[in-house]
């Protein structure tokens with residue numbers, strides 16, 4: 016992820032050094048500065064995927080900082096500026112960015128593209144609205160990548176061949192990862208294939224790899240960690256004899272600590288759902304975060320060290 020920071024810092028420097036001619040700032044292929052596209056994504060996972068396809072032909076930025084969750088984020092003025100200066104703004108859609116209207120009100124000219132298009136939505140428990148966490152399925156990631164590739168190619172036709180090649184390589188890496196997860200998780204016993212985290216965000220992952228999933232609460236923008244929710248999940252853990260639970264990098268761990276203490280199971284590690292990991296961490300890219308999650312589940316649920 017280093018490049019994202021370096022490039023966005025550079026683009027800010029260039030912008031301030033060259034004044035604020037908006038056409039130039041918008042990039043495209045005409046201006047002297049900002050050669051290539053400038054894309055902003057709503058959160059870090061989408062930015063990482065975009066960077067993999069865009070490669071050297073532009074810059075990628077994102078709005079929600081790593082460590083924060085993208086459901087109820089409150090955009091600040093510099094976010095409006097980023098989106099305004101971008102050639103395009105990539106969102107997940109599927110009910111994720113509840114703050115999108117504020118961006119639209121303040122950055123009306125920039126086109127917004129939902130890059131989850133094509134995904135078969137899984138509804139939230141007891142609701143019709145979709146669960147937004149489709150990126151946690153490697154199969155769905157391919158829709159994201161195809162949508163990114165199509166959009167970038169339209170905006171920068173000269174780069175189309177490169178985008179296509181980058182996307183093919185990236186999708187191959189994701190297919191390899193998927194096979195690796197399939198193989199690694201195969202050692203988890205049938206009755207222990209249950210992922211329990213704070214926010215019930217692993218539905219798409221669970222569907223791909225044959226798990227059940229649950230959470231203390233259904234989605235971060237809903238009510239979080241009421242005693243009713245905590246008691247319910249303790250019952251589920253005890254009934255299913257779940258060997259371990261997990262906590263997310265973007266959620267306050269205290270709720271899950273209460274659950275673990277009261278149900279007598281261990282928190283077997285931290286997983287990444289709504290953000291990639293910090294630079295230098297074991298989950299600093301989409302692929303690394305997915306691999307880390309799978310290894311954490313394998314260790315926690317099978318009692319074996321993941322290789």
Ligand SMILES: [Zn+2]
Nearest residue numbers: 214216235289
């Ligand atoms: Zn979430």
